[in-house]
Amino acid sequence: MASKQRIPIVGVIGGDDQSGCARLVGRELAKNGCVVLTGGSVVDSRTETKYAAIMGTLDAERGGEGVSRYIGILPNTSKTNSVFEYLSPRQLVIHSGLSSMDRDPLNGITPDVLVCFAGGPGTICELAFGIISGRESIFHDDCAKQLLDKCTKGRQRTEIKRGILRVVANWQSYLSFSMGDGNKIMDILIEYLHKAVTRNPLTSAPEIVQAALQALPNKLSDVPAFPGLPCARRRQQVDEFASWWKSLS
Numbered sequence: 001m002a003s004k005q006r007i008p009i010v011g012v013i014g015g016d017d018q019s020g021c022a023r024l025v026g027r028e029l030a031k032n033g034c035v036v037l038t039g040g041s042v043v044d045s046r047t048e049t050k051y052a053a054i055m056g057t058l059d060a061e062r063g064g065e066g067v068s069r070y071i072g073i074l075p076n077t078s079k080t081n082s083v084f085e086y087l088s089p090r091q092l093v094i095h096s097g098l099s100s101m102d103r104d105p106l107n108g109i110t111p112d113v114l115v116c117f118a119g120g121p122g123t124i125c126e127l128a129f130g131i132i133s134g135r136e137s138i139f140h141d142d143c144a145k146q147l148l149d150k151c152t153k154g155r156q157r158t159e160i161k162r163g164i165l166r167v168v169a170n171w172q173s174y175l176s177f178s179m180g181d182g183n184k185i186m187d188i189l190i191e192y193l194h195k196a197v198t199r200n201p202l203t204s205a206p207e208i209v210q211a212a213l214q215a216l217p218n219k220l221s222d223v224p225a226f227p228g229l230p231c232a233r234r235r236q237q238v239d240e241f242a243s244w245w246k247s248l249s
Contacts (some may be wrong), residue, residue: 007069007248008216009035009224010209011107011135013126014049014117014143021140022049022117024205026056030066032209035248037111039103039126041072041093049117069248073107075100083229084240092244096229101163105129105171110226113215115208118143121160124151125167128189133225136215137196141203144196151190161186174230 010029012022029036036057040050050072057068069090076097085093096103101122108114108129114137116127124147127137150156165182202208226241228234 006220006222007033007035008113008213008220009037009071009111010212011037011111011114011126011130012049012053012117013038013107013114013119013123014140015119015123017047017049017052017117019140020047020052021203021205021208023052023056023059025115025140025208026053026070027060027063027065028056028205028209029053029212030057030060030068032213033066034213035069035071037071037073037107039073039075039100039107039122041074049119071110073103073110075103083237084244086244090248098229101125102167102170102230105167105175106227106229108135109133109175110224111135112217112220112224113212114138115212116140116143116147118146120150121156121163123147124160124189125164128164128185129167131192132185132188137192138202138208138211138215139196139199140208141201142197144193144199148190148193148197151186151193171230174234175227 012025026036036053038050038053040054042054043051044055054070054072057070060066061068072093074093074095076099083095085095087093104122104125108126114130114135116137117140130137151160161182164185168182202211223242223245226238228237
């Protein structure tokens with residue numbers, strides 16, 4: 001693992017995980033002392049990556065293999081007015097109040113590295129914001145090729161581009177780095193995916209997690225890059241997240 005000053009956050013993104021690997025990845029990440037970040041929460045009856053990876057951390061804790069540390073960033077389906085819901089000192093749910101796709105930049109920017117499973121426009125949006133923020137991504141099996149095809153072929157490309165353009169417009173003034181326009185982001189994403197498809201495919205959870213740990217930056221900032229929500233209280237939210245993070249054990 002790269003040297004670090006704090007616990008790393010690994011974002012696990014993707015759609016429905018029929019392979020069951022996302023849950024095993026969550027378990028391996030917990031065993032390796034990481035925080036798992038997804039767009040979901042604790043739901044044992046669902047196979048989507050965003051739920052499975054978090055359940056994997058709980059599997060590790062129940063098995064005495066590690067500690068369950070996770071962050072779930074939910075869209076506007078949440079039935080609460082609170083932004084931060086502290087389930088434990090190590091488990092945080094963020095109720096964004098945003099649409100699913102408008103929430104996706106949080107899932108791409110906040111982690112230190114991404115693990116990506118196959119998915120649709122939402123997964124691609126998360127991945128795009130992660131890449132333009134300087135994050136590396138590790139791909140499950142032939143996921144990079146599947147995503148590349150969606151970004152370069154037919155109507156899906158148009159849908160994805162339109163969605164990213166809208167999200168960029170909503171977030172542009174709230175981020176500390178320049179995103180450029182949606183066309184530039186698509187170009188950067190496609191170039192990254194072209195390179196990713198040349199890598200050897202990774203199919204087992206241990207090798208995926210080891211690759212993610214090796215892809216971590218050599219030096220991590222003291223507090224992760226949670227950007228806050230695109231609203232007037234963004235600065236206060238960043239500070240509240242930082243306060244929770246500093247108490248994380």
